Amino acid sequence: MINFIDYIMAARKTVVFLMVMLLTVGTVTYITIPKDAEPDIDVPFIYVMVPHEGISPEDSERLLVKPLEVEMKSLEGLEEMSGIAGQNFGSVLLEFDIKFDKDKVLADVRDKVDMAKSRFPTDAEEPIVVEFNMAEMPVLTVSLSGNVPNRTLFHHADKLQDVLEAIPGVMEAQIYGDREELLEILISPSKLENYNISLLELIRVLTGNNRLVAAGSIDKGQGKFSVKVPAVYESPQDVYNLVIMSSGEGTVRLGDIAEIRRTFKENESYARLDGKPAIHLNVVKRIGENVLDINEKVREASLKYKENLPSNVNIDFANDNADYINEMLASLINAIGNAIICVMILVIGALGTRSALMVGISIPTSFLVAISLLAASGGYVNMMVLFGLLVSVGLLVDGSIVMVEYADRKMAEGLERKEAYTQAYKRMLWPIVSSTATTLAAFLPLVLWPGVSGEFMKWMPFMVSLVLISSLLSALVFIPVMGSLFGKTEQNLSNKLNEDFNLNEVKGMTKIYTNLLEKCLKRPLRVIGSSIIIVFTLIVLYTNFNAGSVYSVETDASQMNVHISARGNLSPREKLNLSVEVEEMVRSINGVKSVATNIGGGGDLDVMQAAFGEGGRTDEIALLMLELNPVHERRTADEIKEEILSSTASIPGLIVEAYKIERKPESGKDIQLELTSNNGKNLNETTNLIVRYLNSTEGIKEVDDTRPLPGIEWIMKVDRELAGRFGVNVSTVGAIIQLVTNGILVDKYRPNDSDDEIDIRVRFPEEYRKLEQLDQLRIPTNNGPVPLSIFVERSPSQKITSIDRLDGKRILKVRANTKINPGTGKKILAIDKKTELEEWINQQNFPSDVDIHFAGADEDRAESAAFLGNAMIAALFLMFIILLTQFNSFYQAAITLSTVVLSTVGALTGLLIVGQYFSVIMSGLGIVALAGIIVNNSIVMIDTYNRLKDESSDQIKVIIHASSQRLRPILLTTATTMIALIPVALQITINWFGRDIEIGGLMAAWWVPFSTTVIWGLGFSSILTLFLVPTLLAVPVYLKQNRNRWTRNIRRRIQPAE
Known part of the structure; x- marks a missing residue:
């Protein structure tokens, strides 16, 4: 590995060519790679719905939802199962583990639905199984509106839907606001009685004549011919001409006694756009597709289709995610540009223009190589990826700075640039690899972040890891080659530290540092003790005066x-x-x-x-x-x-x-409780008490719950014994009542001008569809038509709109938000009110069969905090292995990891000083990331000490020498990371193209906790590292030097007096 530099230097033109090719490929990749605002969170949700016309919520729970729950609960990978028993339907929503195979899940669910169907009522409709995904939300709404007949608007909406769904990358265009067509047969009660036509006979005629009869085939010896009897309805006229009854005097057709019309079902929903009636088409893209391209194609296709529309039909667009994405990407790209400019100004000031350009090569190279790797792994650009690039601006130059700074020093000593960069490679290879590896060790465990939060957050550490890997290629291959071709030091030897160290020749800031360090090394135990006191004091101050913690910040x-x-x-x-x-x-x-x-x-x-x-x-x-x-x-x-x-x-x-x-991994209100039980009475009473308490609690607002709402429904109770005497059953009674309500579904037909089947319903005219008509209905019996009220009692009842269930039990939810504290102007912390509510609940004597569970952000907070703690432990373990391999010393590895404590305390101190909340997600992420960043300073310092310690017997001088040599690169690498994040922490973005300064922004507040944590943690720990690490290195020397003196003193004290 050390000699690899010789091969690189022998093939410098090849290396330059490869670098140019990588830059070209990376540029093309960035232009073409899909772009989105937030990460697609691919969580499999499957929704199973069983329609059943006329079923009540209570019956739906017993006959539809419970059979589904019994079958579904054994599904592998099932995380949560919620059910709804509603009027006319029953449904379950299944949430599966985020890593589970979606295709297998869907197949398993379909199998379970088939098994449950045997326990459904015979008149239940075919279950609907739909897969949902958090990433499959509409990215654009296309709206049609105009002063035209509904049929014209609905027709064009259907056609436009076909056009949009034909666009590559569009998964579906969901129509909202249209109405289903209906073939309505209106017949009055008096005509049924006058013609003595029974309802069952009418239904039999309608269904029996809407069939395609395959009558077999005829083989005449000269050929075989199929025979069929076509009788399906193709138009309303076919229904109109149906013969209902006939006699010697003539025939009675359905059109003679009923009004038949092709119309629409009664409006149950409406769609509007900016105050005008409309039909919405909500466009959903496929996962991984480029939102910007999709929305542009949808707009183009919609406007092209508009050429076919009447002049008074308009197409408008709303909720265009492309606008948000462009604004978000522009803001983050500007922030990255500002960070690069700040870093380069700092590097130019420290190393000079030519050396700074050498370092600058690593930024576009690392970024574009990382983008290529991102695309190769199936990723895409989103806000977390861009923030990963922003975070890595200050990190990726660390290795390049160390390489260039050492080569500069060698050229200042008189070496030719090729030889200088060769020696820099050989000398700094392992420190650079180790420091990058330790940083990777902090970020890589974060890629395994579980759950929805993890799917959202993992892209940032993943991108930082790709950039760090790419930066190794830049620092160890491209920088030495480019330096050997164009490098030239702009520093004077007299201003630089060389290997022949003389403390008296040191000047400027280095002189001040070495003087302070020399004093520290004379009293190492006192310095270590003082450091411990400072750290302990800061921890106590933060514990008692912190601003509190939140799951994530408001944006x-x-x-x-x-x-x-x-x-x-x-x-x-x-x-x-x-x-x-x-x-x-x-x-x-x-x-x-x-x-x-x-x-x-x-x-x-x-x-x-x-x-x-x-x-x-x-x-x-x-x-x-x-x-x-x-x-x-x-x-x-x-x-x-x-x-x-x-x-x-x-x-x-x-x-x-x-x-x-908000584009972050949490949703809903600040406080969310879930109460589950199989005892409906206890569940309602407990919910009522909690709601009453929250409404009376200071600082709480917008309390709501999911208890059944007050309403009226009419119960038609049939006297089965009396009805049986008349030869009437419940089905006949229900059919007669349906004539007053939604009508009886007798059949379906597909007209020539429609792709969909249309219901055929029989019902009374509107003037007969009134509540009091129920008492006046006459039903055909064995004794002739009799009033329905003879054996049916009508009574009002409390209406239950729906019954919610969770994992086999009934569930009620209570939700609330917290108010703004008028004293501080900040929102009251949800966790404080949650703790207060939790204490109150524990003091109550609620029924034991009611389970109370905090959900929402509180649940996510606990999961994320637990993971981040484990990720920190994993990162420290990986870093310890790397450091132990690098130094071959337990003590030096421990010294290096001690700086992690300093960085954590520094981060918390920063949050305390600026009065910020501790964000579990972003501040926690910052602390874990800091662990990998801060150890880099100790690695280069201890590595330099290990290389110099054999050159002198005066180990204290060697420690000062090593520390002084690494002062400038430590300060420079620390400053580059901090200065890249300072504008982010201040929420300031300079738009160089728009020539304006933006303060704040859509997601600006989201990045602040991470940036603040890293800046303060890095700054605080870097200052202490410059003194504490050398002091800890000096402790063994100090103990060895004073061991004999301490031994003599101890012997003198215990020696008996003469």
Whole structure:
């Protein structure tokens, strides 16, 4: 390995060519690699839904959900199973381990559904099994609107959906706001009685004539011919002409006694865009595809399709993730550029222009090689990847600085540049490899971060690791070759330390340092004791006066969701009117760019939001998706959110909640509790007590829960014995009642102009579809038509909209947010209120069959904190092995690792001084990263001492010599890492192309805890390292020198007096 430099120097032109090729490939790769805002979190969720027309939530729980749960609970890799028993359906949402094989999971779920089907009611519809993914959220909303008939708008939405889904990289375009078609047969009760037509006979005629009969084949000896009897309905006219009854006097066709029309089902949901009725197409990309390219192609395809539309039909776009991604990428790229400029200015000032350019070569080389490796591994550019590049700006130059600084010193001593860089390689090879390896040892365990947080965060340490590996190639191959071709020292020998060290010849800052160090080495035990006292004091101060901890910090946002809830038996039209009132208020708020509204609920988006902690109220009537103006043109999203809540608070009967769409691995409210039990009464009572307590707690706001809402439903209780006397069964009664409600589904047909099947339903005209009509219905019996009320009793009952379940038990959720502390202006810490609530719960005598569990961010905080602790232990173990291999000394390895304690204390001290929260994710990540960064200083210092200690018998002088030699590279490498992160910590970004300075930004606050942790930890520990490490090295020398004197003193004291 040492002699590898000779081969490199003999093939310098080849090395230069390879470097140019790598730069070219890296540049092309960066241009073409997919780009996204946040990492695609590929968590497999599978949603199983069983439709069943007319089933109640209680029956749905017993007959649909429980059979599914029994089968699903044995699935391998299942993390959580939640169920919903609702009106007309039952469903389960299955969350699987993030590392589990999705294809196998989906196949297993389908098998389990098939097994559960045998226990479903016979009239339950075919179960629907859908795979969801956190990464499969809409990246763009395309909206169609215009003053045209609904059929025209729906037709064009279907056609546009086909166009968009044909674009490579688009997984689907989900339509929201359309209405299903329906062939409606309206027949009055009086005509049924007048013609003496029974309902069952009518259904038999309709279904029996909608068949394609394969009648076999005929073999005539001269050929074989198939025979079929086509009788499927192709148009409403086919249904109109059906013969219902006939006699000698003529025939009665269905069209003679009923109104037959092709129409739409009653509106259950509405879509709007910026105050206008619309149809939304929510475009979902495939995982790993480039959002910027996809959205551009979708826009182009939509605008091209618009040429085929009537002039009064508009196509608009909303919630374009490409805008956010471009803003985010531009901000981080500017931050990286600023970091590079700051680092290069520092290096130029320390090493001179020519040497600084040598160091500068490593930045683009390492970045572009790392980007190529990222693409080769199947990765893509996102904000965590870019932040990884930003963090590594100051780290990747460390090896190059050490190499160039040593070669400079050799050239200052008179060596030719090729020989100087050859010696620099041979001398600094192992220190550079060891220091890079220890840094990698800190970052690599973080790549194994589990769970959703890990899928989000792992890209940063992964990218830093790729850059560090690439920086080794730069420092050990490209820098020596380029230095041998173009290197030239700009430093004077008289200003540099050479191998022939003379303390009296040292000048400037080095002189001050050596004088202080010399004093420390004379009293090493006192220095070590003082250091321990300082560290202990700082730990005590932080423990007592810290600002607290959070899972992750609050950030700005470019998009928001506003959830509207209202209680009561509201019709779809009433929901629309209430939602429009809120929509108009929101649209008038300064800073809101566009508002896309979904009214009535339903669809994939609602399922996903409920799965990931947002919304989920059983009384929700609408969702408003807000796109905000660019961050530099508006107030913060928090201020807009507060105005939305305050302006809509005056609307009676509505509950309005607003959520920022923050690009971080947590969602939902600050405090989230899950209560589970099989005892519904105890569950409700316990939930009520907790909600009452939270509402009375200072500092808590926006408390909500998922208890069943007050409402009315009508129970039609059949006297089975009396009905049996008339020859009537429950099915007949239910069918008659359906004529008043949604109608009886008698069959389906596929018209020539449609790709989808259309329901055929029989129902009464609108004037007969009233509540009191239920009492006046007459049902055909063995004794002729009789009033339904004879054997059916109608009574009102408390309505249960749905029953939620989790892992086989009923579940209720309680959620709340914390207020702003008026004294500090900061948000009250959720963990403080959670602790207060937890203490109160422990004091209560709640039923033992009710389990209370804190979920949401609290659950994620515990998981991430545990992992980061284990990652720290793993990193320290790996670093100890590397250091032990490098130094072959347990003591020196221990000295090096002692600086990790200093860096941790320095980081916590920094958070204390600036008054920042400790972010479990970002501050914890910073402390682990610091462990790998800070040991580099000790490695080069101890390595230099080991090489010099045999040259002199005066070991104290050798320690001073080694420390003085490494002073400049230690300060320089420390300063480059710190200066690269200072603008990030201050949330300042200079846009050189736009010629402006941006303070803050969408995700600026997200990076602050990490940057602050690294800056303070590195600065504090580097200063102490310059004195403590040499002092610890001097302890064995000090003990050896004083051992004889201490022995004589001890003997003199214990010697008996004469």
